[in-house]
Amino acid sequence: MTSTITATLPAEPETSSPPRLSVARRIGRVGVHTALLLICIFWFTPIASIIAGSLRTDPDSLSSGWWHIFIHPLLTGDNYKRAFDTLNAGSSLANSLLIAVPTTIGTVAVSALGAFALSRMRFAGRSAVFLLMVALLVVPPQITLIPLLKLFAGLGMAGTIPVVWIYQIGFTVPFGVFLTRGYMTGLPDEILEAATVDGCNNRKAFTRIVLPLSAPILASVAILQFLWSWNDLLTPLLFLGSSNSDAPITLQVAGLVGSNGQGANILSAGAIISIIVPLIIIVGLQKYFVAGITGGAVKG
């Protein structure tokens, strides 16, 4: 592929005079905007369809597609009212936060500590630990469930929120360490060497130098973990159970999907209620996310 391109392209600058080039550029610009516009329309259409669906009446949705909202704009807030009640949204949203916030903090803390040792200390077994973490990245969640369900039941912890914290943190820390270690390895050695000469021990080097410098990657880990924890269905389903009063919003929405007799509109309203918080997080914090991941991935 590359060879054909290099073969045809070198001729271009000589043959094309300036005016022709600008025409080509202009066509190129139009192409860029068109392609991007099409992708954006494609990506937003599903979102538009549930927003529209959540505002329509059941008979309308059964007989016509969501775009008829523009032709026949009969709007109702009733779906939201019903979804809010059925999902027990007040308390299940609070439960989601109660699960996702400690999980996020725990994951960031454990990843930072582990990554510091793996990137900034020299000791026998360092590569072995890192190898183990990479291997654990690919463990499918399903196989961990039965042994852990038995274990937590045996400990009398089954059905409690701390079990969900432990599972979600333990499941993600290999990924957290993978990302964070790469970033910390890329930090300039001189700064840390200077600190050691100044008599800085590991604890001080960590809290005063490495941690502040690693803030972007830790923010990225935090954002990813918050989104995953909030949206995770499997863990709360199995470790809390769907009838638990501690059930988070995803579990409630999944229950609504499973129950017959509910119209599509109330489901759409429920789906929208469940995505507001993660939406604010990802849209609001995307620039920190970009800053964090770049630092790790571009160095090298």
Place this chain on the structure above:
Amino acid sequence: MTDVLHAPVPVGDAAPAAPVRRRPRSMAGKAAPWLWLTPLLLLSSLVLLFPLVETVVLSFRRADGTGWAGAGNYAWSFGSAIRLVLLNNVVWLVAYPLATVALGVIVAVLLNKVRYERFARTIIVIPTAISFTAAAVTWRLMYAYQPPGQPQTGTVNAFLSLFPGFTPVAWLSNHTFDNMALILVAVWTGLGVAVLVLSAAVKAVDGEMLEAARLDGCGEWRLFVRMILPSIGRTVLTVATTQIIFALKIFDIVYVMTNGNSGTDVVGNRMYAELFQSSNFGHASALAVILLVAALPILWFTVRIERREAHR
């Protein structure tokens, strides 16, 4: 930033730290890394390593866990009952990462060329915030099917019906399309993170160098192949690795959208069914071990890259 680094290490702190550290250094010095690693090792061993070991053992035992099954569970895993499931995983493993990475690179490069970048990126990132359950609700409506002649309420069929000669398709139960229909949902939710990461890498490409090449009359496509692609290569690899691991373990989307019906089953979903519907731990464990073995090349590849970076 340098101020922050140097300010908190005053002389006063250094003086008492040195003598305290001197004596226990050999003993405590050796133990120190492991102290830092304790929370990581404790949690990941509990949640991943311990169940993993148990799974490998169970994969050689009978369904109810009594007595050894030899290679029986593996023979079943590669038998005709599971062939389609394995094949579907291969389809996922190729199509999903390829589509996400290719589209991710294209979108990242295009975004870098326009003024409404933030707006367009936000639109592409929105589905990232959506749980698979909510995505399933959305896409089941998108793919909704009515027999030909009736008004189509599903967006996809309604849109395609605008073209003459099109007959509506039941996307989720027609075996020609069902896997691709599910993979499209995965790409829709997964592209956001890929674009965030890749567009950061594209921005890190030296702009002055690109401008100079442009003034020399270098075409955009050539710029992309010769300059942009090589410098974002490492990031593309990272994204691809993450997506391949995701595709290997794929479960949620299949579970909530079709539950593996009409020939869309994948290993992750079948494993779940073996565990919680058939209570066949032997079968489920053998499937899990197969996934792990399938992931070994990724493991080897990642470690090799890490090694090379470490030696640089």
